[in-house]
Amino acid sequence: MPDPGMIVKSRTAGRGRIARNDPDDPTVRASIEMIDVLALPKTELHLHIEGTLEPELMFALATRHGIALPYADVDAARRAYVFDDLQSFLDLYYAGCSVLRDAEDFYDLTRAYFDRAAADGVRHTEIFFDPQTHTDRGVPFAALMDGLTSGLGDGGQALGMTSRLIMCFLRHLSADAAMVTLEASLPFRDSIVAVGLDSSEAGHPPSKFTAVFDRARAEGFLAVAHAGEEGPPEYIREAVDRLGVARIDHGVRILEDPDLVERFVAEQIPLTVCPLSNVKLRVVPTLADHPLKRMLEAGLRVTINSDDPAYFGGYIGENYAASVAALGLSDDQVLTLARNSVLASFLDTRDQQRHLAAIDEFDAS
Ligand code: ADE
């Protein structure tokens, strides 16, 4: 008997669809057609490059630099990836970054992510990096930028993907430290499209960074910020009103504030939601409880992303597939999510039109 819900590649499915066994009647093979979420052309907008460090590469880099890791092997590392909340993840995640020492390491990290993203149908990606995590350990800013930009260039060329870099400030550190980082980034201004804000949210409201974001926008950077992941809806409002952000990263707590929802719907301010991350960090108890579908139904410009896929058990394809399965998203909702990501991206209008046309073509094929 075929497995319930097993995905079966079918020549008859067509229209960007694949056939799947009926989970309610596993004797009926390939009776349901669903959208092929892996083949769907995708844009990823919320991805920490440091969060793509798979244990295999972590061990390879540790060997390269003669560093001892706190795990016996790759499997032991994966077994340790069980988290109570955002902070328990961040502690382990920053420790993992200790193997990233020079430009070659950042190059290898970026190329590995590109290979993985391309396999998931990603055509355009906007990537976060946290300079302070590295410069505070003595990695030169120039080495970091050299590795990242060469990786993006070579990976993009090899795989036909485009990308942008977003430099995040660590919100658990001071606003002065963020300003120093902003100043250090200015020689690389042309390689960075936007600034962002990440790390421990509770107790570090966006308003702490108003002066830094004012300066960044004056220098021509666009802005985004993590808000409403663990923090309250008020942090989402502050990020928009005080930091001038173009989109909110996570923002899943927005549904607690109907006035804010109304405003986000009216202004179509995008939210980069990361479903598997929210389950792993216990923002929601299970994926079936995730507010993604309710956010879509409210008319919010929601997108699906992977956040830190090496730690959260799935790249963007798995985030789409698991959300479809757990929440029963319709094909139209899946296509809306993919289109939302294009519209929320920092691509210019012509490139956005090209990506939207690819989604239309996929839907019609
Ligand atoms: N840095 C990496 N992943 C993060 C997340 N989910 N929230 C805040 N900061 C992060």
Ligand code: ZN
């Ligand atoms: Zn994030």
